[in-house]
Amino acid sequence: MLDSEVPATTKNSSVISEADSQRTLYPYVTGTSVVGIKYKDGILMAADMGGSYGSTLQYKGVERMKPVGKHSLIGASGELSDFQEILRYLDELILYDNLWDDGNSLGPKEFNPLWNSLVLGGVKNGQKYLGTVNMIGVHYEDNHVATGFGNHLARPILRDEWHENLSFEDGVKLLEKCMRVLLYRDRSAVNKLQATKITEEGVTISQPYALKTSWNLAAFKNPTVGAEGPW
Amino acid sequence: MSKAAIEGPPKGGFSFDLCRRNEMLVQKGLNAPSFLKTGTTIVGLVFQDGVILGADTRATEGPIVADKNCEKIHYIAPNIYCCGAGTAADTEAVTDMVSSQLTLHRHHTGRESRVVTALTLLKSHLFSYQGYVSAALVLGGVDFTGPHLHTIYPHGSTDTLPFATMGSGSLAAMAVFESKYREGLTRDEGVQLVAEAISSGIFNDLGSGSNVDICVLTKGHKEYLRNHLQPNPRTYISEKGYSFSKKTEVLLTKITPLRDSIHIIEGGDEMEE
Numbered sequence: 339m340l341d342s343e344v345p346a347t348t349k350n351s352s353v354i355s356e357a358d359s360q361r362t363l364y365p366y367v368t369g370t371s372v373v374g375i376k377y378k379d380g381i382l383m384a385a386d387m388g389g390s391y392g393s394t395l396q397y398k399g400v401e402r403m404k405p406v407g408k409h410s411l412i413g414a415s416g417e418l419s420d421f422q423e424i425l426r427y428l429d430e431l432i433l434y435d436n437l438w439d440d441g442n443s444l445g446p447k448e449f450n451p452l453w454n455s456l457v458l459g460g461v462k463n464g465q466k467y468l469g470t471v472n473m474i475g476v477h478y479e480d481n482h483v484a485t486g487f488g489n490h491l492a493r494p495i496l497r498d499e500w501h502e503n504l505s506f507e508d509g510v511k512l513l514e515k516c517m518r519v520l521l522y523r524d525r526s527a528v529n530k531l532q533a534t535k536i537t538e539e540g541v542t543i544s545q546p547y548a549l550k551t552s553w554n555l556a557a558f559k560n561p562t563v564g565a566e567g568p569w
Numbered sequence: 570m571s572k573a574a575i576e577g578p579p580k581g582g583f584s585f586d587l588c589r590r591n592e593m594l595v596q597k598g599l600n601a602p603s604f605l606k607t608g609t610t611i612v613g614l615v616f617q618d619g620v621i622l623g624a625d626t627r628a629t630e631g632p633i634v635a636d637k638n639c640e641k642i643h644y645i646a647p648n649i650y651c652c653g654a655g656t657a658a659d660t661e662a663v664t665d666m667v668s669s670q671l672t673l674h675r676h677h678t679g680r681e682s683r684v685v686t687a688l689t690l691l692k693s694h695l696f697s698y699q700g701y702v703s704a705a706l707v708l709g710g711v712d713f714t715g716p717h718l719h720t721i722y723p724h725g726s727t728d729t730l731p732f733a734t735m736g737s738g739s740l741a742a743m744a745v746f747e748s749k750y751r752e753g754l755t756r757d758e759g760v761q762l763v764a765e766a767i768s769s770g771i772f773n774d775l776g777s778g779s780n781v782d783i784c785v786l787t788k789g790h791k792e793y794l795r796n797h798l799q800p801n802p803r804t805y806i807s808e809k810g811y812s813f814s815k816k817t818e819v820l821l822t823k824i825t826p827l828r829d830s831i832h833i834i835e836g837g838d839e840m841e842e
Contacts, residue, residue, distance in 0.1 A: 490740035494773040495748060519747045523740070555752060557615065557731035563715075 371488030381459035388528035410460030492516035608776020610738030619787035649710030696725025738770025
């Protein structure tokens, strides 16, 4: 069990004194990408609410973003049970700013991983932090981060269109653009997503909502017009 | 034409004869040579009058850039072009082969080639090699039935799409297409969008780079814009240039004509049959 006298900003692995039963080697229930950007007043993050069981989209109401303390937010993709365990640790330790280092300390000594990629954001004293950690402990901080498929699909868009001092509406529109592309092209995405906002005042998580998508390009309706043969 | 007896369908497909020998060599310590691949971004899109194809120009050999400005948009017919990703030799050979087959077919039928003909020839060839011919293609063209755009995967399956991307940079390029494509684009908007998609691949994917090639195909007209965009110029060029020291000095230049040893005989015998 965790030692309650352990200081809040610890980085070493004495936090975990329990003998580890074997951790996740194959993720079972997983969440897909999380995308986060810095905007004028703080951090914006979006994630859909799907939990896939292998190739089945089993859970459609999974909240993959949770506030930690008053000023920070953690969003996760990957194995959902490991995410819940991370949240339990964090609740016990009541962390503020060094969240990503603790993500690291839970990392592999002999590849016994918590199978997650995390996005962590927080605003404190006017400073905006937005960082990401993945399962093997790679972590960095940037103006826009994404996990999983979001790295390949969303970051090119963000690299082109992000700029300092995005307003709230523009930031949300940009995030929705990324989430829409992910919805079209990631097979484990669902059209029910939450967006969250972190500012000096605190963390706000929106109600789940759906994006408008358009699947009715004429060329999709009748792809082989004039070229019968190719299917 | 041939006098041999008909032996049944020709035996094609991959010959696995050398595989065991190759495995034995690798076990004995031979470093198998790596392929020249085109880790790539290739895209195509259909606009209101035709098809636009785009490609980057980097060819890689493992982690090294082998060719900084190669051509990935291959000619198949005057009205049909094909972008290729995967092993460079495979895409070149397969497109050349289909191109020559189509030329013969055009002479035989006296008509302009159709895109579906090229499609069928390519996909049946790739399928018979069960994916070992590592060529992923974006085929586009305009024939009398209209503009067509197809993707062909190494195992031989195809898709017919209004916009398509292939290669290692396909996700970055698809992100651009999915957010910005709409029907009824004009030529300039289409070229702009294709250039943006390829640039997204160039800057966000390590396997793609250098310049943007574009090919615009419309009814009866094609425009091959080689190096339409060059977003990666060489930043530092020494002004001094290069000078190579002369090892030997040239003393004298003399031209000696060869002696003329052909005599023309009048009234000789004609050559025998």
